[in-house]
Amino acid sequence: MQTFELPPLPFAENALEPYISAQTISFHYGKHHKTYVDNLNKLKAGTDFAEAGLVDIIMNAEGPLFNNAAQVWNHTFYWNCLAPKAGGQPQGDLLDAIIVKFGTFESFQKQFTAAALAAFGSAWVWLVDDAAEGIKIITTANADNPLRNEQDPILVIDVWEHAYYLDKQNRRADYINDFWKIIDWRTIEERY
Numbered sequence: 001m002q003t004f005e006l007p008p009l010p011f012a013e014n015a016l017e018p019y020i021s022a023q024t025i026s027f028h029y030g031k032h033h034k035t036y037v038d039n040l041n042k043l044k045a046g047t048d049f050a051e052a053g054l055v056d057i058i059m060n061a062e063g064p065l066f067n068n069a070a071q072v073w074n075h076t077f078y079w080n081c082l083a084p085k086a087g088g089q090p091q092g093d094l095l096d097a098i099i100v101k102f103g104t105f106e107s108f109q110k111q112f113t114a115a116a117l118a119a120f121g122s123a124w125v126w127l128v129d130d131a132a133e134g135i136k137i138i139t140t141a142n143a144d145n146p147l148r149n150e151q152d153p154i155l156v157i158d159v160w161e162h163a164y165y166l167d168k169q170n171r172r173a174d175y176i177n178d179f180w181k182i183i184d185w186r187t188i189e190e191r192y
Helices: 022-044 054-060 063-079 092-102 105-118 172-179 185-191
Strands: 123-130 134-141 151-158
Touching: 022 063, 054 063, 063 151, 092 105, 092 134, 092 185, 105 123, 105 134, 105 151, 105 172, 151 185
Parallel strands: none
Antiparallel strands: 123 134, 123 151
């Protein structure tokens, strides 16, 4: 059976301070993300997905197996959207696409923030590239993932409470505001 492992963080646990604390990273990555990896390995054992890759499971599984696989993928993607001493705005083709779609980077930022504030419960807010519509902002609930809708993820914010509750309690707006200060636009530009 192919066994999945918790992928390494692209930064040290304390690297995103003061925006996201080492304690939050320790719980979010070291407990939540790790639990999804462990559950995924248990759930796929002895199934038709025992040798399947992560994307194959996301695209074809249902129920708890899908949920855990998608959460492993979503969290790994999220960590790779962040970096210390980052923020600002993108450049090049991605900035051009944002301006074409949203008018200005600031307009995109406001719409993305509004979607993250409005997301009810456990959710993810994504900037995706949709073959039919170009780049757009979408919200997915729970473990849902844009890959299932043939959309290429570009950027994501995790708005599940465990992403910010230790640092911000119920102040999601403060977490979102800080998120803009640690977005790794260089990596995201390469992804786009």
